Amino acid sequence: MSGRADAASLVAAELSRRKPKERGRFLRELLAHTAAGLVVIEGEAEASEAVYRLADAVVARGAPR
Numbered sequence: 001m002s003g004r005a006d007a008a009s010l011v012a013a014e015l016s017r018r019k020p021k022e023r024g025r026f027l028r029e030l031l032a033h034t035a036a037g038l039v040v041i042e043g044e045a046e047a048s049e050a051v052y053r054l055a056d057a058v059v060a061r062g063a064p065r
Helices: 003-016 020-042 044-061
Strands: none
Touching: 003 020, 020 044
C-alpha cells in the first residue's frame, strides 16, 4: 500500500470513529497540524504555498461557509 493510501485509510478510520458533528472540527485540526508540520519539515514558504493552494481550491469549488 502506498503512503497516500495509508494516509487516506488513516483519515477515513479516524472520521468513522467520530460523530458526524465532530468530523468537520477533526478535519480542520488535521489541516492546521499538517500545515504546522510542513513549516517544520519544508519551511514557511513551502507550507504557505500549500495552504494558499488549498484555499484557492476551496474558493474555486465555491464551498459554502
